Amino acid sequence: MNRTIGWRLLLTFAVVAVSMFFALPLDKKINLGLDLQGGMHLVFEVDADKAVASSLDGEADGLRKFLESKGVVLTSVARENETVTISLANAAQSVEVEKAVSDTYGNFEIIGRSADKSRLTVAYTATWRKSVFNNAIEQALETLRNRVDQFGVAEPTIQREGDNRILIQLPGVQDRERAINLIGKTARLEFRMVNEQFSPIEAEQKGVPSDSDLLYERKVDPITKKPTDKIPFLIYKKVEMTGALLSNAQVRVSDLSMPYVSIDFNREGARVFGDLTTASVGKRMAIVLDGNVYSAPVIREAITGGTAMIEGSFSYEEAKDLAIVLRAGALPAPLIKLEERSVGPSLGADSIRQGVLSALVGGALVVVFMLVYYRIGGLIADVALVFNIIILMGAMAYFGSTLTLPGIAGIILTIGIAVDANVLVFERIREELNMGKTVRAAVEIGFSRAFLTILDTHVTTIVGAIVLFQFGTGPIKGFAITLSIGLIASMFTAVFVSRTLFMIYLGSRRLANLNI
């Protein structure tokens, strides 16, 4: 064995050994896609425009108070979409407003003035609007991370996609509905007083007063999940307090073994809640979450201890999830579900079994046919093919890429193209042998002539795969990655490894004929 063969063999075994090191044990090192292991893939859009609008409400309120403290008399301050119109009792005071905006409220700009300047329209500056928008999305991401963490999912993916989308992947999650409810809940907790001047029935018939909303408490049968009852409440629009001031939320079980959520306020929250309940003894206060009334107890005495409880007709699981969303905080804006792909674990297991089975059967058929058709050449090609797959697995494990069902298809295509590379070489060798070349020369020419063809076919397909990766989504990306890695491995095995094996086989012998 000469030196060239020596270092060729060394390189081959080094590459294969390193690949095996990365790839084994397979089930631990190769990430399986959601289509193979089961789980959920969700894409939400954050309705960040709503967040901008509600932040505008708050800021406009601040501006109003500031102007009033400066002695400006306002007739109204009204927000419409993303603009706020300030109406002045005295048009001469518009100077004060312009000054306040330019000196103190730099995040606003004046975008319209009525002819007599008694009405001024302000809006957020473009940069400020963008930062509010972005903050809303970042905050939504953070909140969702907290919720998913507490839900207990191994290796979830939560990431921002594009401008206002969030991608969430939860491998292995089985209770779909529960996960969606947990993630999708805005969790805006509000404490509002019940309007007891009218009965809700009266309001339903005669129309709801402008300072109040008609909200419902929904009772749901815990087993059939069917709504059993819908109790109307007339509730003042004014929000006395929100969930922003709470420090903790936990599930407890009452004496009647009904689960409820106990919430603890922070120091400021405890003070506000204490004041609120002191002032409202004997009245009813409603606990409203995302526009649904959970309970509306009568305040019997001032609650100064900094805790409160939310009762409702929920199961233990539901109470637990409610505690999670309250702890993790409210979403700054509602989420709109754009995409959901959920695969049950048994379907995933079926898919992987069938995928692996067909890959094995297909691969085995090819291996046997190559052996029968090309004899010694087939044996060499088969060894190269096995190495190819080992390298592919190693590279996938190293790059942490995920194996999906289309990915398995990519492996199968790789097998096809890798075999093609060997076929190209062998057919070339046969041609040269037919032309009367010696075995050694035929092998030499066969490899060198086929090399350019193999390079062209592989590079063209890789060009296609790279474009696919750039523009494709999810499963197509997985397919493109698997195919690209497989093709690079195939270049190495078909050209380099096969040739090394031929060199060893031919050795120093002078074969009169090659059985190929």
Add this chain to the structure above:
Amino acid sequence: MQFLKKETNIDFLSKRKIAFGVSFLMVAISIISLAAHGGPNYGVDFKGGTIVQVKFRDATPISQVRDVVGSLKMGDFSIQEYGSAQEMMIRVPVIDEAKSGETQAQKVETALRQKFGAKFSVERVEMVGPKVGSDLRWKALLAVFYSMIGILIYLAFRFEFRFAVGAVLATIHDPLVILGAFSVLDKEFTLTVLAAVLTIIGYSLNDTIVVFDRIRENLRLKRGMPIEALLNLSVNQTLSRTILTSGFTMLVVVALFFLGGEVIHDFAFALMVGIVVGTYSSIYVASPIILYWEQIVLKKKEAASKAGAVKAKKKKEGQ
């Protein structure tokens, strides 16, 4: 072992008119079928919508399920068996999910629970909003377009421009025929099928490039050989490889088709059609285009040199 005798000498190029007729017919049928169906029969991935795949413990009449889903009045829904009589795929159109707390999939599941209790499990849910669907469609189109451009550039660089044109035309031919086959059979065009189409683009190119490589080599080795004979020789020289590779790839794809399961069935089907069409197109479409190109360019050159000669003559006479 050998399938073909040592040297084949099939006159492929003389059948180019018939082949072009066949290709024209296939592409025409594809386009007519696509036009008649109003474009590909997009699956949920591209159109938007909701799929709920359920598996019943015992065989359950599809009509019972249809009654339950029908009572929800969700519009145009469909239910089909999926693999066995126990598994069913329910499709409902997507609505503005933002406005309803409960998603379409949940509504379907709740309704089925009421009727069937615990007798079934939900195997898979897919919900794609209309916005995402049209996004994906656009991205897919872009992906195909850019990959063609990329391949054209690479081939023009490695070969001559006319080869690149031949390869790309032969390659555009294949996805069109697959799309047509899916349209004629009224099969759904999904993301996985798209992956298959893109795979076929790669596969067919692979095939075409092997032939072109040989043509390029022969152009150098056998100067003076008439182009038609040279093209025939090249196709014949690579024929055994073409048959072998198509055969091997077909083996794997057939295994995939029969053993890969429902999820991958259409993918495998598209690959099967694609391998046949791809092999055909690299023999009967790609090489004849080179011939036509040669003939047109040669005629132009001849015409140009004739015109030039006439001009020169006139000039001379004028002097």
